[in-house]
Amino acid sequence: MNGSCTLNEAHAATEAIEKAIRVILPKADVTIHVEPAEAAVVKPRSLQNRGT
Numbered sequence: 001m002n003g004s005c006t007l008n009e010a011h012a013a014t015e016a017i018e019k020a021i022r023v024i025l026p027k028a029d030v031t032i033h034v035e036p037a038e039a040a041v042v043k044p045r046s047l048q049n050r051g052t
Contacts (some may be wrong), residue, residue, distance in 0.1 A: 003036030010034045 007015040021030050
C-alpha cells in the first residue's frame with residue numbers, strides 16, 4: 001500500500017480484496033495484511049477503477 005494512505009483507505013482496500021477473493025472462493029477464510037510499499041507498484045487492473 002502507499003505508505004501515505006489513511007487507515008480508512010487501507011481498510012477499504014483490504015475489504016475489497018477480501019470480497020473479491022470470496023466471490024471466487026466463498027468458503028475461504030481470508031486475512032489481508034497491509035505493508036507500506038517501498039517503491040511504486042502498479043495496481044492490478046481489477047483494482048484500478050475502484051478508488052482503492
